Amino acid sequence: MNLNRYMNLLIPVIAVILGILCGAIIMLVSGYNPIAGYNALWYGMFGDSYYIGETVRQLTPYILTGLAVAFAYRTGLFNIGVEGQVIVGWFAAVWVGVAFELPAFIHLPLAIIVAALAGALWGFVPGLLKARFKVHEVIVTIMMNYIALHVTNYLIRNVLTDNSDTSEKVYPSASLRSEFFENITDYSRMHNGIFIALIAAFIMWFLLEKTTKGFELRAVGFNHDAAHYAGMNVNRNIILSMVISGAFAGVAGAMEGLGTFEYVSVKSGFTGIGFDGIAVALIGGNAAIGILFSAALFGGLKVGALNMPSEAGVPNELVEIIIALIIFFVASSYFIRWILLRFKKEGK
Amino acid sequence: MNYVIEMLNIRKEFPGIIANDNITLQVKKGEIHALLGENGAGKSTLMNVLFGLYQPEKGEIRVNGKKVNITNPNIANDLGIGMVHQHFMLVNTFTVTENIILGNEPKKGISVSIKEAEKQVKEISERYGLAVDPTAKVSDISVGMQQRVEILKTLYRGAEILIFDEPTAVLTPQEIKELIQILKTLIKEGKSIILITHKLKEIMEVCDRVTVIRKGEGIGTVDVANTNPNELASLMVGREVSFKTDKTTAKPKDDVLTITDLIVKDNRQVPMVNSLTLSVRSGEIVGIAGVDGNGQSELIEAITGLRKVASGTIKLNNKEITNMHPRKITETGVGHIPQDRHKHGLVLDFPIGENMVLQTYYKQPFSKIGVLNFKTIYDKAKSLIKEFDVRTPSTSTLARALSGGNQQKAIIGREVDRNPDLLIAAQPTRGLDVGAIEFIHSRLIEQRDNGKAVLLISFELDEIINVSDRIAVIYEGEIVDIVDPKQTTEQELGLLMAGSKRQKEGN
Amino acid sequence: MSILQALEIIIPTALFVAAPLIFTALGGVFSERSGVVNIGLEGLMIIGAFVGIVFNLQFDDILGKATPWFAILAAMVAAALFSLLHAVASITFKADQVVSGVAINFLALGLSLFLVKNIYEKGQTDRISTSFNKMDIPLLSDIPVIGKIFFSGGYITSYLAIILAVIVWYVIYKTPFGLRLRSVGEHPMAADTMGINVTRMRYIGVLLSGAFAGIGGAVYATIISRDFSHATISGQGFMALAAVIFGKWHPLGAMGAALFFGLAQGLSIIGGTIPFLKDIPSVYLLILPYVLTILALTGFIGRADSPKALGTPYEKGKR
């Protein structure tokens, strides 16, 4: 058992190292200097307080979208619709943020809750269709992404604004901005959302692992029939799972809408935060703690990558490649485990 | 002596367990050789080694005296070894013919010649008396026919040595009779057979010799002619086993379960239970005898709330429970040992410990205000596992990793422990060894003696007759007769199950 | 606009929008029928589009009119090779197939853009100058009414896609290979006991999905975008995956689903030109294809049973 624990920690670390090594080889082969490249990457991630702040800012929504994907996954559902749920959550949060002026202790929570509700609604539809009509959630969530994109674009232009592409900034009472963080990180956009993301991770862990509801959700995820036999309401749990997943995603949207941007604008394409959430969840082993680490890795790499072209002349796509390779290595943990066991045996 | 198969000193390990340790099995040509052992003794493992699914760590296999290295089923097939697996290896969405020819398809041009294949299947099935419908989808045919398909698969490939892993566990008495006939035909055709079964009666009836294994070790081989069931049982379990289920006469009291004019339809909206009326009293075990497919499953599902009732009423202690949610029904006092333990009984990917509270997790003391208390859950699981002799490395082992018998014991422990007023036991001993069967029967009787009502559904007439206080015979969704087990015979029951009574009345 | 005129616009649109999706979805059918989930179709299409365009640009001078054909062939081979990664991870290393597929998507996009920058020193390739031509199918296009709607001004690739769907149907349902492939996706253990090499069948399934998605990506890039950039393939792979499921893992079903997507797209475009529809907000037309899909699934397509073993790595003797 102990060995297993230790392996579970070791494997992601090995995967990251292997990914980075492969990245270095690719740089070498294509004529870039890997040391300069990684220097630039590292500097862009943690090089100074500003970049640390930006990294935290970037990983905040990743935690939430990672949780959203993982929550559904753990209950037997594949939510590709996190992207759309983020978009509607973002819109809803900003809408509350600009529509009223309220005391901060009401306004901010209200905006976040409405964002969660919007995301939940976007998750409810595929959940309901799955439960009632047995429609495959993967297709419905893909379609819901496009619907979210076009509908919010329309609403921004026609409801939130008078034919304009960008909304007003949210009232300060609804903003997640933190002067404290801005000051210690040299004006990065790190905001209070990180606390919300951490709380969300705790909630997911607690809900899934410690509560009766989580027990039900997991049971339904593994075996519908046994759950039904045990008196659980299968349909209700399927819907609930999608709703909770969507709510996490909606809150991720609020992080962007109330923290990073403080406004919402017409989008010409997807944000990518939701799709990246799939990778974050999977690297994080679909567990809350793992997701915190993988979101940090992801956020850091994404922010750090921006520094690579200018400092080292390396195209920042390299980071995408490294991320992909890390995912591969994590996925192939069976293989790494096997090799490690081999080493262990021979060592004896 | 010339053996067709010799497995010498076989050892097979799984992580954390030695499934086979130094087992030797020698099969003569033309004999039916039984392999006997408790659940988890390592029988299936040994046969999977012979069939090339597993590689042994140690030992040697000889076929017709020649040493062979069977690294995959293809090689086994080529050597003339065919296997009918404990869990059927059939593709449900394929037709009977497609299942049989898979991997060895007759061709016309580049496509499969289904016509030719069906012809061949027909030929073999007629030759060995294995009636199947070559064009039917496997998911639509009876378990008995599925098994015949499995046998045909091996014969189609020209198997000379056939391994049957618990073939009778899933069959009705009629089907078992047919199977035994088939085995005899196969021997006549010059095949050799290895038969795994827990049913000593069957061994005595058809087998020539029997090899016994216990906890992964070979105990020895005996001639059936020189032994008796008692000896076999004690060899297998390592102690004396009693067969007659001792029980006092029942002292039934009030009606616990009352079913009136019940109609239940299956998924295709065909009524499977037809105006069924039945009652079960506290302090008695009512056995339902019937051929598979006569509405037993639908009846159970209706009582437990897993299937909607079309009309009629079901009452528990005079409280109507018709079409209530499964949870409500469970809480009202119904326990259910389901027929299909993998589908309904367990969440295979949960630890066995958590499976022990599958219906009670939301109640005190297992949880409080919606938060689980893992300590009490696992304490409970530990005590149940001990009490019901569930063999598992730990309470946190996934249910998937347990052998079928131990999975079943876990379910029974869970259900009995809830002490329900009505316990429904659907084929509770299917696939279990005699030791386990004895244990389970005594548990059911204990429930009865504690004043609970027990409804037992089984295709095993022995079990029904031994355990029940009253036997209700079901035929085409109706209870056609209720008989006293002490006054009836297998013959009489068999006739009732075949619908004789109804036909007589119809005349 | 008359209904006939509308059809003359909708159907050809549906055909060319659907073609890349059909190719890719057919690939998806192979992979998923063998039991391997393929979320990586998007990435495989990207590789196909990238190689298709680069090859076309590189060899246009030599190959002339045959260029697009060879480019598609090259894309097919490249994407098949790329899908090997997915096969190795998810079959040999028993990786979670969804995870591996997601990695394929990341890697394909990252690698192809990295190479574009490396080769062209800018964010997208040049525009190709040789592509497929619109054509009228001889004889068929002369049939009154129908000829104009279905057989005029289409691309040969659209017709090939449809023919290919029929061929794939034949292969999967009529040949020994298809029988084995399906058995491996439904019950690998059963297939194994019948002497079928589960691993090999699954490798073939995944490689075919790569090859077909490569064709799909190349066809999209060659006919529609004519260059390659980060935006060339943006979601088509996911739509193809949706088509696989929508079509219930059946080649003709997948083709039908892809055509349905095309039709819905055509409908949403034609909607903008119909007078009384002009006044409704354009958002309704933009979301029309997606809403129609959901409605279709809910209303009359309903539940689909995936291959039983889909998504589970095969381990000998696992209970």
Added chain:
Amino acid sequence: GCGGGNNDEGAGSEGGKEAADDQFTVAMVTDVGGVDDKSFNQSAWEGLQAFGEENGLEKGTDGYDYSQSQSDADYVTNLNTLARKNFDLIYGIGYLLQPAVEEIAEQQKDTHFAIVDSVVEKPNVASITFKEHQGSYLVGVVAGLTTKTNKVGFVGGVEGDLIKKFEVGFVEGVKAVNPDATVDVQYAGAFDAADKGKAIASSMYGSGADIIYHAAGGTGNGVFSEAIDLKVQDPDRELWVIGVDKDQHEEGNGKTKDGEEFNITLTSMVKRVDVAVQDLSEKAKAGEFPGGEVIEYGIEEEAIGISPSDEHLSEEVKAKVKEYEEKIVNGEIEVPTK
């Protein structure tokens, strides 16, 4: 693993090197299109390069440089990074960067910023906008005069303020010279959906339009491919595409079945971001940075116009275009924007 190391606050501030004081340095942040988008990002970068060359600057922190954005979230990071590298003037290219520039300008009060295609009202920000409606009006004139079917089309990317200017200017231009012509307007809902562009073009050409003006980025790729294919199918048919932002003549190249080359780009509405960027940089270098002002570049500044490749335009059309150009410049015609 990524924990640790959060006590290096002091170390961070020395990151930015002091640029040589006499050097005037300038940089830009692209939007998600990237610096080589064959469109306004690229054009802006060309402007910076030209400026650099003229002033003997080198690419890099001590001269001129750019930062690419991968997503909306990167704008602020990139702007901030450049500001911290002490560039004297930093451009945000594209209206998408408007909020980001606004925010960073607030924080970095000592740095000069410029936003292209949008307006930021801050004393240290100059706003560059273009009179795309004027250029669109001119190509509208071309279309109105050239169309044989009296039916032309407009394909927009995502509906918004900016693209609306293109649409309105174009429609007005067509109407001005050809009141009988109708303009079919459609939005694809995306700037990267070539398949939609192609489908819309197919529907427009199919219902009789012979000229399509697109303002749709990558979606426009589909418009070109459809036009080329239709031309190949029927070489006698006259159909055209009008390009946008830069001279899209090259995009219109095609080959007939017999290998004969042709071109279907009638003209392009050219928006010289490079001219504006170079112009503003010179002003700033000379110490005349127009902070807080909105500078509108139009025909007059030679930053808006129709493309130089005019092989498909008749003399009459060219003359008309000249005429309208003058009318616009001298205020006789006021092109609407909404």
